[in-house]
Amino acid sequence: MDVTSRYSLNFPTSIRFGAGVIDELPAYLKAQGLQHPLLVTDPLVKELTFFKEIVKSLTLAGLSVEVYADMHKNPVKSDVLKGKDFYGSTGRDSIIGVGGGVPLDVARAIALSINHHRDLFDYDDLIGGDKYVTEAIPHLVTVPTTSGTGSEVGRSAIIAEDDTKKKRILFAPSLMAKMVFADPVLTMDLPPFVTAATGMDALTHNLEAFLAKNFQPLCSGIALEGMKLISESIVDATHRSDLESRAKMLMASMMGAVAFQKGLGVVHSLAHPLSSLLDTHHGLANAVNLPFGMRYNYAGFEEQFDQMAYMMGLGPKAGDKFVDYLFDLNQALNLPIRLSDIGVEDGHIETLADLAFADFCHPNNPKPVSREDFKKLYMEAL
Known part of the structure; x- marks a missing residue:
């Protein structure tokens, strides 16, 4: 500090x-x-x-x-x-x-x-x-x-x-x-897909805000609590829709929005071009890209990943399991885990990489992201 x-x-x-x-x-x-x-x-x-x-x-x-x-x-x-x-x-x-x-x-x-x-x-x-x-x-x-x-x-x-x-x-x-x-x-009456996709948007806000490089410790603490609430509620809210899980998700969503005044990162820069180019639902775009963006950020930030994993119920020193957890969470929510499942084709990759590199979110990512990095990430996710 x-x-x-x-x-x-x-x-x-x-x-x-x-x-x-x-x-x-x-x-x-x-x-x-x-x-x-x-x-x-x-x-x-x-x-x-x-x-x-x-x-x-x-x-x-x-x-x-x-x-x-x-x-x-x-x-x-x-x-x-x-x-x-x-x-x-x-x-x-x-x-x-x-x-x-x-x-x-x-x-x-x-x-x-x-x-x-x-x-x-x-x-x-x-x-x-x-x-x-x-x-x-x-x-x-x-x-x-x-x-x-x-x-x-x-x-x-x-x-x-x-x-x-x-x-x-x-x-x-x-x-x-x-x-x-x-x-x-x-x-309460949101359909499962909308609940899942918007919920993963809220999770992405909390995760990226926590990792963002700007100094804002108040936001970091809020983001951690937001992650905890989402881990406790997103699957139930999607598949059972009880009031308690819905309330937790609504609170966690607001917490993510408060937290991301600290900044966002690589995942949002991967997601925004999908909405612009292919009219993809923003939450869905975040959900599919989230595990890949988090895997990109892991090396050098193991301690932060351990903290996130602990808050989301994976236990102590479990940051190395976090990316697999995100893949499993998408599947538990019946969301796709590959860009090809949401209409992305090889011919889109170059344009997507240009748009992602020009996006306003990744400068706050904890590590730099080049245009070539974006291209590799899209190819990995395809």
């Missing part, structure tokens, strides 16, 4: 957590003097019973509700701009993001756009755009319905360019939600 340096350590917003807390949403909005919320969700969630019940409860409380659900599976700039126009044309005074990472990212990006009038990607954090985030955003509330990205407690949104599909990061501390309603009941 460099005791001569100074660090800014930030943690997220207020959270209401527990079964049934969603019924507090109408009273919360009214207490804030808000009457015209825009609910931002995706086309699938919009049709689900629990979402319709949320709309009904807000309407019965005397609130004027509009719903925006026009977005892609991997959100693009035009999704945000259409949402901005809808917010203005319908006279909204607040934004409630409901769903997984996609609608929560779109909700946050819409919130940014309301009072910030530069081109949306001028606010890209990777080019210093956070300095332009100077105005207040509309009152933002987030309601997670998956246990994966943890976007509900985040301060960034990943939005892609419409034409190139290049991902951009919109970031600022002021983009955090004012309140999170984290109700595990809303995750």
